[in-house]
Amino acid sequence: MIQGTGSDVGKSLLVAGLCRHFADRGLRVRPFKPQNMSNNAAVTVDGGEIGRAQALQARAARVALSVHMNPVLLKPQSEIGAQIIVQGRMRGSARARDYQALKPALMADVLDSFERLRAEADLVLVEGAGSASEVNLRAGDIANMGFARAVNAPVLLAGDIDRGGVIAQILGTKVAIDPEDAALIRGFIVNKMRGDASLFADGMAFIAERSGWPALGLVPHFPQAGRLPAEDALALGSYGSRRAGAKLTIAVPMMPRISNFDDLDPLAQEAEVDLVMVKPGQPLPVADLVILPGSKATIADLAFLRAEGWDIDIAAHVRRGGHVLGLCGGYQMLGRRIADPDGIEGPPGEVAGLGLLDAVTRLGGDKRLVAVSGRSCADGVAFSGYEMHVGVTEGPALARPLLRFDDGSLDGAGSADGRIAGCYVHGLFGDDRQRAAWLARLGGQGSSLAYEAVVEETLDAFAAHLASHLDMTAIGRIIGL
Structure with missing residues (x-):
């Protein structure tokens, strides 16, 4: 021992x-x-x-x-x-x-x-x-x-x-x-x-x-x-130094109950990416992509995001034509409302979401814990990852899903212009194929990083x-x- x-x-x-x-x-x-x-x-x-x-x-x-x-x-x-x-x-x-x-x-x-x-x-x-x-x-x-x-x-x-x-x-x-x-x-x-x-x-x-x-x-x-996946969110502080000469800037607000933050590790190793972990008290920088990561207490973290004024920064980012991706809890935040009637993640209640996707989430039911694979709907790029969440998200935005699983089922939602998206799948950026596709969509060169081989x-x-x-x-x- x-x-x-x-x-x-x-x-x-x-x-x-x-x-x-x-x-x-x-x-x-x-x-x-x-x-x-x-x-x-x-x-x-x-x-x-x-x-x-x-x-x-x-x-x-x-x-x-x-x-x-x-x-x-x-x-x-x-x-x-x-x-x-x-x-x-x-x-x-x-x-x-x-x-x-x-x-x-x-x-x-x-x-x-x-x-x-x-x-x-x-x-x-x-x-x-x-x-x-x-x-x-x-x-x-x-x-x-x-x-x-x-x-x-x-x-x-x-x-x-x-x-x-x-x-x-x-x-x-x-x-x-x-x-x-x-x-x-x-x-x-x-x-x-x-x-x-x-x-x-x-x-x-x-x-x-x-x-x-x-x-x-x-x-x-x-x-x-x-270069190895970190267990403690304290390690995310090492991503705070800006990368000079990077072609793309990706900003991530650091909320107190951030979860499954190893989603970000591969991006931190991309030479053309400046991954900015935005600490409390700091505004979101001008960025190509804002990622709202997973959360262990979505409603509480959404309240924190608003208290920091990051919701205003995200709205300005969208007006400038920037992209937003929500992962799991971050996906739930993008919708119109989040309800937790049974107090799964905190006191029972219902709150307004950021309203960037026409969808609503109800927390409850059994936790979904499963490895998944499939292809992104927009371009057919393969991916593998996993789901770890409670709750169901529904609404018109789901008519524009982000991912199609190998069994034909769908996950995620997007805006009509494709700049706002969210899904329940973790591990997308750990898959070299998906990470390269995302960077290319943002105007980068794609990726030559073989992340799993590096680990x-x-x-x-x-x-x-x-x-x-x-x-x-x-x-x-x-x-x-």
């Missing part, structure tokens, strides 16, 4: 790199995260959803996605509450304090999923959540030491030197946690080192001496990590990076190889 001294120390990527390393050595490897909190999710082959990080780890392990790789997924809907997904399916919602009382009951589901994976694998690589030293959450814990103790998993502790204070991060963990928990930690890793690694040799020795845990490696910063090359490169900087012999002994 890889645990961390805090959030964003690189646990997810370390597990992905180790998945690829050991899979390439002939082991049947499965990734596992008992509890995750993310609005960036992936659809599994068994008809559920898991965190996007576990999807990347499964890809690194060269295996199909399963709901059992992330049995508890928390999808934040507000500052203090989240939707609870258990083994791929929604089980309800809870405020943070109430969820603490639910955790012990969820351990049975966590252990059930873990045993299923363990039965089919030579090696299960487990990712912790947040910090190993969150002693205020230790009672009933299912995400870190509570799980490790339940299955007697050896733990490697990862710290992040890039944010500073890594000596205190690791030694502070030793001081804070219960001695029986500390006994499960079999070594530490210092991640994201920039510059001359020899300058921290004494630091590694100091940590090892004071903690009693062996040093398993000092991992240099890996800049290519930005594979990056996973291979990171696995080699870890093999060069970690003591894989010692880690192999800890694992029991």
Whole structure:
């Protein structure tokens, strides 16, 4: 099990790199995260959803996605509450304090999923959540030491030197946690080192001496990590720097409950695209395309969009002849009205949409979780992606659908002039064919980026990076190889 001294120390990527390393050595490897909190999710082959990080780890392990790789997924809907997904399916919602009382009951589901994976694998690589030293959450814990103790998993502790204070991060963990928990930690890793690694040799020795845990490696910063799908919306901030000389500008308002934002990752890698993530307090720039991304709470995010004045910016963008694309929740915002009579995503209610498409949405019913493929209606360009949403959108605008699935059914809607469009399908821009077609429609050169190949090359490169900087012999002994 890889645990961390805090959030964003690189646990997810370390597990992905180790998945690829050991899979390439002939082991049947499965990734596992008992509890995750993310609005960036992936659809599994068994008809559920898991965190996007576990999807990347499964890809690194060269295996199909399963709901059992992330049995508890928390999808934040507000500052203090989240939707609870258990083994791929929604089980309800809870405020943070109430969820603490639910955790012990969820351990049975966590252990059930873990045993299923363990039965089919030579090696299960487990990712912790947040910090190993969150002693205020230790009672009933299912995400870190509570799980490790339940299955007697050896733990490697990862710290992040890039944010500073890594000596205190690791030694502070030793001081804070219960001695029986500390006994499960079999070594530490210092991640994201920039510059001359020899300058921290004494630091590694100091940590090892004071903690009693062996040093398993000092991992240099890996800049290519930005080419991999991000799990946390915080990573979207790295898209904020403007790309000089880009032919096309695509603007995306960053709403608080943005979901499935890996839709944007391929666009960020296009040389001719300046992808501008517009932060609160900033106006939308003059752009060729405005994308309204997915949302975990569409009505709440629409209210935020209006409070920021972005609705006025979008209206001006449309008057200038600009294009707008809504994805999932963003698609719902484009219509005339959104109704949530059962309080699926927040308090029950109904609000006016942006009115750019003649359509209305009613939230409710079962969540649709399915991989899809087909062709765009306008030009017949093939695509593949997935749906992950609740609700039904209806209205005259649907007479101009955006996509036709392989089974003949239709999705999405458009304006009469074709400049406003929306659909429920995620992953369109991850498909090289669709991304090239969209860029060409906007006046670009299309695309020469082979996005899926880039992801594979990056996973291979990171696995080699870890093999060069970690003591894989010692880690192999800890694992029991």
